[in-house]
Amino acid sequence: MAEVRLPDNVLYNIFAFLPQKSFLRSRCVSKYWNRLISDPYSMKLRSRHLIFPPIPLHDLDHDVPFDNTDVSMINLLSSFETLRKKEVTIVGSFTGVVLMVIKDCRDSxxxxxxxxxxxxxRILPFPLPSRSPSCKFVYGFGxxxxxxxxxxxRCRTCDVTYDVFSLKTSSWSCSQDLDPLVExxxxxxxxxNGFLYWFADNFENIVIVALDFEKxxxxxxxxxxxxxxxxLGTLSGCLCMTTKSDNGTGFDVWSMKEQEVxxxxxxxxxICLDRIYLRNFKPTxxxxxxxxxxxxxxxxLLIYDKSEDTYKMWTVMNGFEDLxxxxxxxxVESLISPFNICYAVS
Structure with a gap:
């Protein structure tokens, strides 16, 4: 019997709507399917924007844009000794790859x-931490x-030392010449847009401090x-920030339209939180x-959608109550390997 092969455009459309596990398993069907699935066009058709939290969740509404994150986080953190007693810091993401720092109860x-x-x-080489137990670390990714x-x-605030890791060379460099004179x-x-932003205290006022990643x-x-x-956050490609509204029943969102001006x-x-059971919530x-x-x-936890003035709520798994x-x-979903992330953009 002759082999029946569906047209590429039909297969691409099927792949676009497959659940994650089925999509990845389909690569094993044949070399031909694996080539189509590995084609950037296939991932572009999916183009799902998902949210990655640093803790496992359950009782998820299927419409909430998480992708089996409860299972994902449990499997990941289980690779690092004890599952609980972990402090996970999400630093950022790029082309579908997330950067995080995992700290355990022994400060490892x-x-x-x-x-x-x-x-x-991919586990990255980590510079030696400060011996001071009160040393605070500040991170950025870009x-x-x-x-x-x-x-x-990475900034070690106790000794004002700045470490920069280049993914291209897989090496750290250290500098003490970047002191912004802020806390x-x-x-x-x-x-x-090439800058990292933090809230900071310049010992006179609270300001936004910006690091030009090029210079x-x-x-x-x-x-x-x-x-x-x-x-702080981003909104439609602009830096934005929230602040508590004057009447105390919600939060205002501000956007900076022109950078460096x-x-x-x-x-x-x-964001109006006039419902009684929402008044204790705050943006994170x-x-x-x-x-x-x-x-x-x-x-x-909840996600508020400003476009429809709606929200969806879910519960964090036991053992991860400190939020x-x-x-x-x-x-964005991608097949890019953390080992090849520097070669993901031409």
């Missing part, structure tokens, strides 16, 4: 790149003009409003499409 740290779609991870020149930024308020910088130079800019329960901020929208992450991740500091400073990142 691992830094790794992880593809939530393929479940492949690039300058060239997306292939990805770098990881960082954020543990993780927000990356956009490796710090600068400061004033806030558009008062610093009250604020977080002071005071070009505008209030984009307001801003997604670029305008969705806001919020938590009540216990075992409840006061949870940070998530958005990523």
């Amino acid at each position: 740290m691992d830094m790794l790149l992880y593809n939530p779609f393929t479940r492949v991870f 690039y300058g003009k060239n997306p292939n020149d990805l770098k990881i930024f 960082f308020k954020d543990d993780v910088g927000t990356f956009i 490796m130079v710090f600068s400061q800019m004033p806030l558009p409003c008062s610093y009250k329960s604020s977080i 002071k005071n070009i901020w505008s209030k984009t929208f307001t 992450s801003i997604l670029d499409d305008g969705r806001i991740l919020m938590t009540n500091g216990q075992r409840r 006061a400073s949870i940070r998530c990142t958005e990523y």
Whole structure:
């Protein structure tokens, strides 16, 4: 009997709607299928934007854009000794690969790149931590003009030392010449358009401090409003921040329309939390499409969608109740390996 082969465009459309596990398993059907699935066009048709949290979740609504993250995180963290007693910091993502730092109860740290779609991870060499138990670490992940020149930024605030890891050379460099003369308020910088941003105290006011990733130079800019329960994020390709509204029943979202131009901020929208059971929630992450991740500091998380003025809520698994400073990142499904991330963009 002659082999029946479906046209490529039919197969591409089938692959686009397959669940994650079925999609990945389909690569084993034949070399031909594997070639089609590995084609960037196949992943472009899926182009699903998902959310990666640093903790396992359950009771998920299937419409919430998570992709078996509960299983993914359990399998990942189980690779690092005891599952619980872990402090996971999400630093950022690039082309579907997430950068995270895992710290255990003995202050031992691992830094790794992880593809939530393929479940492949790469442990990175980690610079020696400070011996001071009170030393705070500040992180960033991004690039300058060239997306292939990805770098990881780490600041040891106790001795004002800055370590930069180049993924291209797989090596760390250290500098003490970058002191921005501020006290960082954020543990993780927000990356956009070649810059990393943090809230910081310059010992006179709360400001936003920016690191130019190309020039490796710090600068400061004033806030558009008062610093009250604020977080930084991106919105439609612009730097944005939230602050508690004047009437205390919600949060205002501000966007900076022009980079490197002071005071070009505008209030984009307001999140109203006038429902009694939502008043204890506060924003912790801003997604670029305008969705806001919020938590009540216990075992409840929700995503507020400004476009429809709706929200969806779910529960965190037992053993991961401390959500006061949870940070998530958005990523796009990809087959890119954490070992080849610097060669993902031509």
